[in-house]
Amino acid sequence: xxxxxxxxxxxxxxxxxxxxxxxxxxxxxxxxxxxxxxxxxxxxxxxxxxxxxxxxxxxxxxxxxxxxxxxxxxxxxxxxxxxxxxxxxxxxxxxxxxxxxxxxxxxxxxxxxxxxxxxxxxxxxxxxxxxxxxxxxxxxxxxxxxxxxxxxxxxxxxxxxxxxxxxxxxxxxxxxxxxxxxxxxxxxxxxxxxxxxxxxxxxxxxxxxxxxxxxxxxxxxxxxxxxxxxxxxxxxxxxxxxxxxxxxxxxxxxxxxxxxxxxxxxxxxxxxxxxxxxxxxxxxxxxxxxxxxxxxxxxxxxxxxxxxxxxxxxxxxxxxxxxxxxxxxxxxxxxxxxxxxxxxxxxxxxxxxxxxxxxxxxxxxxxxxxxxxxxxxxxxxx
Amino acid sequence: xxxxxxxxxxxxxxxxxxxxxxxxxxxxxxxxxxxxxxxxxxxxxxxxxxxxxxxxxxxxxxxxxxxxxxxxxxxxxxxxxxxxxxxxxxxxxxxxxxxxxxxxxxxxxxxxxxxxxxxxxxxxxxxxxxxxxxxxxxxxxxxxxxxxxxxxxxxxxxxxxxxxxxxxxxxxx
Numbered sequence: 020x021x022x023x024x025x026x027x028x029x030x031x032x033x034x035x036x037x038x039x040x041x042x043x044x045x046x047x048x049x050x051x052x053x054x055x056x057x058x059x060x061x062x063x064x065x066x067x068x069x070x071x072x073x074x075x076x077x078x079x080x081x082x083x084x085x086x087x088x089x090x091x092x093x094x095x096x097x098x099x100x101x102x103x104x105x106x107x108x109x110x111x112x113x114x115x116x117x118x119x120x121x122x123x124x125x126x127x128x129x130x131x132x133x134x135x136x137x138x139x140x141x142x143x144x145x146x147x148x149x150x151x152x153x154x155x156x157x158x159x160x161x162x163x164x165x166x167x168x169x170x171x172x173x174x175x176x177x178x179x180x181x182x183x184x185x186x187x188x189x190x191x192x193x194x195x196x197x198x199x200x201x202x203x204x205x206x207x208x209x210x211x212x213x214x215x216x217x218x219x220x221x222x223x224x225x226x227x228x229x230x231x232x233x234x235x236x237x238x239x240x241x242x243x244x245x246x247x248x249x250x251x252x253x254x255x256x257x258x259x260x261x262x263x264x265x266x267x268x269x270x271x272x273x274x275x276x277x278x279x280x281x282x283x284x285x286x287x288x289x290x291x292x293x294x295x296x297x298x299x300x301x302x303x304x305x306x307x308x309x310x311x312x313x314x315x316x317x318x319x320x321x322x323x324x325x326x327x328x329x330x331x332x333x334x335x336x337x338x339x340x341x342x343x344x345x346x347x348x349x350x351x352x353x354x355x356x357x358x359x360x361x362x363x364x365x366x367x368x369x370x371x372x373x374x375x376x377x378x379x380x381x382x383x384x385x386x387x388x389x390x391x392x393x394x395x396x397x398x399x400x401x
Numbered sequence: 402x403x404x405x406x407x408x409x410x411x412x413x414x415x416x417x418x419x420x421x422x423x424x425x426x427x428x429x430x431x432x433x434x435x436x437x438x439x440x441x442x443x444x445x446x447x448x449x450x451x452x453x454x455x456x457x458x459x460x461x462x463x464x465x466x467x468x469x470x471x472x473x474x475x476x477x478x479x480x481x482x483x484x485x486x487x488x489x490x491x492x493x494x495x496x497x498x499x500x501x502x503x504x505x506x507x508x509x510x511x512x513x514x515x516x517x518x519x520x521x522x523x524x525x526x527x528x529x530x531x532x533x534x535x536x537x538x539x540x541x542x543x544x545x546x547x548x549x550x551x552x553x554x555x556x557x558x559x560x561x562x563x564x565x566x567x568x569x570x571x572x573x574x
Contacts, residue, residue, distance in 0.1 A: 025433065026422045135439055195462045196420060196435040198427045303462070310461040385461050 026199045028166040028192040029054035029096075032122055034064075035170025036094045038207050041120070043091035046081035047075055047101060050134045050192040055096035079354035080108045088247060089116045089210060090238035092174055097120040099132060100319055102141055102148070109183050110149030111249045113272060116210075116226070116234060118177035122170070122186040124193040125302075127380055136380035137190035139302055140354040141197050143184045146331050152269050154276035156283060157185040157331040159302040160192055166198045169328065175210040176283060180275055181233050187330055189353065191303025191382055215243060224254040227373060232275035240262065251395035276332060285328040286337055290316060294323030296396055297345045297370075299338070301327045312390030318389075320396045330358065335365045339381035342366035347395045351375040351388050371395075402455040403540050404464040407530070409473030411448045412437060414527030416551035417553070421531060425541040425549035426454040434459045447474075449481055454540055466467045469538055471530055473512065478502055490537055492530075508537055510572045516565065525565040528554075532569025543570060 026034075033055045044059035047313050068193035069086070073079045086093040097105060102123045112119050123145065127138035141148075156176050160169040166188065167169045168391050173184040190221040213235040217223045225245045236256070237243035250258035251265045259265075276283075288314060291297065300308035304324045312324045325341055327334055338361075341348065350359040356374040363372040375391050377383055405422065407415040416437045423435035434453045440446030451464040470485050472478035473493040478498045482491050484506060493501055495509035510533055516525040528550060535546045545564060554562045 023427055023430075025420065025427050025435065191436075191462060194436065196423060197459070197462070198433055306460045306462055313460075383466060384463075384464060386465070 023198050023200050026111045026163050027054060027194060028160070028163045028188060028272050030058055030192065031163045031166040031199060031201075032096075032170045032188060032193070033058035034201065035167035036120065036174055037062065037066065038167070038204065039174035040092045040209050040236035041094045041174055042066065043083065043086040043092065043093040044068070044095065045073055045086065045356045046079035046095040046097060047073055049076070049098045050325045051126055051193050052096045052098045052122060052188075054193075055124070059094070066365045072300045076104040077108065080105040083119050084108060084115075084117050088239050089117050090240065092178070092212070094120045094174070096124070098124045098126045099128040099141065100130065101325055102144065103237065106144075106148040110151060112183035112267075113149065114155040114249055114251070115247050116181040116236070117183070117247075118181050119183050120170075120177050120186060121183060121303040122188060124188040126190050126191060127378065135190070137303060137377065137382055138333070138353045139189050139238070139304065140350070140357070140378070141187065142330060142354065142357040152273070154273050155185065155331045156180070156182065156329075157187045158285070158328055159187040159189070159330050160328065161213040161302055161326060162192065162307045163195065163197045164201070165328065166192060167199070167201055171207055172323070175208070178210040178212060179233070180279070181213065182276070185331075186304070189302045191306075193361045195211055201227070212238065219243065225256045226252060227254045227346055228275075232271050232278065234297065264278050264349050269393060280332050281336070283329060284332070284334045284337065286334055287328075289322035289324040289326070291325070291341070294345055295321040295394065296347050296349070297323050297325055297341050298351065298388065298392065299325045299327065299341070300351055301330060301358065301389060305352055306387055307383045307390055308351055310385035311383075313394060314385055315392040315396075318393060320392060322392050322396070333365065337374050338362055338365035339367070345361065345370050347349075347371045347373060349373050349375055349388075349391055349395060351377070351378040351383055351391070353377050353382065402453060402459075403538065404467045404541065405452045405454070405469045405471070405534070405538070406446070406447040406449065406464050406467045406481060407471045407534075409433075409453070409478035410477065411446045413473050414524075415447065415448055415471075415473065416450040418467045418527040418531050419452045421549045421553050422541070423452050423454075423545070424553065425545045426452070428545050428549060429541055431455065431459060432459050436462050447476055447480060447560070449477070465568065469534065471534055472498055473526065474498065475500060485537075492533060492537060494526075508533070508573060510569075512569070515568050515572060519568050520561055520565055525561065527567035528562050528565035529572070532566035533572055534569075536570045536573060
């Protein structure tokens with residue numbers, strides 16, 4: 020184990036990305052994500068990597084897509100307005116199957132909103148911000164150490180599934196500092212860049228799916244021909260108008276993720292053994308929710324907690340299981356009520372789902388959430 | 402658990418002081434969380450930094466009810482000290498907070514003036530304040546805060562910063 024030190028969430032995110040092999044950063048600084056770019060600018064050149072500040076956030080993700088196609092493990096980082104600008108090219112990464120990681124440190128929006136204030140208002144945008152049908156992986160850490168681990172995981176998932184992965188940080192976790200002990204380099208598992216399994220003579224086509232439904236297109240400059248497009252393409256990588264290929268492609272893009280959904284659903288359960296009520300939370304809010312659950316337990320309320328790290332794909336099975344067990348599920352979030360809609364859908368009437376939204380620049384206090392728990396426990400269940 | 406709040410205006414170094422205090426707590430094998438809030442301005446806006454120090458893992462990352470508030474401006478003292486614990490301590494720069502909020506336990510020291518007169522620059526105010534904060538709270542030892550400051554500041558300024566700490570520490574009995 021390395022030494023304990025004080026570290027910021029954004030810093031841990033940057034360190035985690037580099038530990039997972041990220042050697043290219045492109046982006047445009049924006050509060051509250053700027054520290055990620057700052058650290059990359061300071062450290063990547065010394066590691067033989069590349070940092071480039073582009074003219075705006077769109078160019079910031081474009082250059083990251085290009086770097087990934089050229090064999091680099093590549094990251095961009097942004098917040099609200101920048102995340103909006105990047106949406107089109109996130110979709111490009113989905114269909115062209117380019118492994119990139121986007122760290123979005125959420126701040127209060129819409130638009131410029133409250134640049135230095137925390138929020139969790141980009142939950143649905145992370146899922147549906149780019150147009151068209153596509154799967155999405157988004158991971159939300161709740162502490163500084165996990166910001167490191169999530170960054171490693173995001174890079175690995177991007178490489179393994181050849182898809183954009185979103186690190187859904189929030190200002191609370193991104194900007195707080197706490198004691199961390201980082202893992203040793205040799206204990207970090209790194210998913211290597213996928214390589215073509217055969218030569219052109221042996222029948223190599225860049226977009227032929229392997230057994231895991233993920234293709235192994237060659238990196239630019241490795242001796243293979245490759246054509247990359249945002250149009251629907253067949254195994255050769257060239258566009259096609261075929262209805263069948265279109266249907267198969269959209270289906271495969273979804274299934275390469277859905278077939279491993281359980282493996283990539285990361286969550287914690289606390290005090291759930293005897294729970295009659297549950298709080299479901301994520302990111303910075305989950306820290307306060309935990310403190311609130313402890314307070315409510317002291318009042319004798321049988322309340323447990325589910326903390327989601329994987330936000331997308333949504334943890335349907337976990338929520339279904341919880342909904343069968345408890346009477347009510349409280350969902351505090353720093354937004355007008357977003358993930359609560361998914362919780363409601365997955366709970367499917369098995370438990371009453373209650374939204375506890377907050378969107379006034381301040382984070383929840385433990386007392387606010389524990390009061391909400393007391394209220395829902397006091398109400399007579401019809 | 403100790404909840405401390407350091408506030409002033411942007412540029413006075415309260416966030417840096419809070420980071421150093423949190424690092425000192427970690428040197429003593431304690432758990433520590435540091436956070437801050439500030440406006441979009443780089444200088445001059447209200448700036449608030451918080452440090453929680455505990456023997457156990459800290460979940461809620463912000464101060465709920467501060468045990469100590471250090472305020473370096475009138476605006477910060479007015480805005481950020483009203484939720485102090487009844488037995489908590491308010492520490493103010495007596496020159497910059499002329500109208501002290503009403504509180505049973507107030508420590509008044511001319512922190513900025515001490516930095517300017519003894520060290521030639523108001524730049525050292527935050528470190529003078531740290532010395533005083535450690536004297537008042539005992540939240541970490543003086544030796545540990547010395548180590549933490551030395552680790553964080555530029556090498557060429559270590560000597561002056563050590564002096565700043567001592568001045569703050571010795572500013573009250």
